[in-house]
Amino acid sequence: MSSKASSASVSIKACGHTGGNCLVAELDFDEGEVVLEETPLLEMLDTEVLAFRHSSHYAAVWSFAQECVGQEKIAMLLSLGLSEGAASSCKAEDLKRALEAEVPCSQNDDALRFLVILMSNSFRFKGVNGKTTALFEIMSRANHSCDPNVRMIGDGWPGQLIAVxxxxxxxxxxxxxxxxxxxxxxxPSTARQKYLSEHWGFQCKCVRCEREASIRTS
Ligand SMILES: [Zn+2]
Structure with a gap:
């Protein structure tokens, strides 16, 4: 697989259609080429998170973060301007209930933002020591489309975005x-919209969804 991926192969730009950031190609890429290679900024090994026994997975992730990620890195992750879009998803309601039940009130705001950022930006990733949830400084900012131009390779090291x-x-x-x-x-579009709304908290307005909506209404 050929690669010209480097820090100059993509850039982070303000994105008019979402109000957040987006990733933009700085070079031309052929199908199959590596667009971006990146090591995770944060990786949480499943087995280590599960060792924190709470009744909710969210509380276990927060306990792991407190113990193993540390306040300084949590503060840095909260300051990166990563999307918090999943705050309006159905999953965020479960998250709020879990935190109210299991996390001390004084930590609740940071815990909520940290977990919403993870929900909005993380990938399932095969880390060096087993399956992880991984957050990337650059590739986590790629927006969604139902007609994507890259796929993420999450079973290698580092993570890669490959042009499709x-x-x-x-x-x-x-x-x-x-x-x-x-x-x-x-x-079909209705099933995709339902999934995206429940898990990610947005209504998809990608080219494919808009095209399918215009066919339905014409
Ligand atoms: Zn779509």
């Missing part, structure tokens, strides 16, 4: 949040 079709410089880098090797992309 030719990409031109200045095109936005778009990932599918429903996964690449899943049924998501074969689902």
């Amino acid at each position: 079709r030719p990409i031109q410089a200045q095109e936005e880098i778009l990932l599918c949040y429903g996964g690449w090797d899943t049924e998501f992309l074969k689902e």
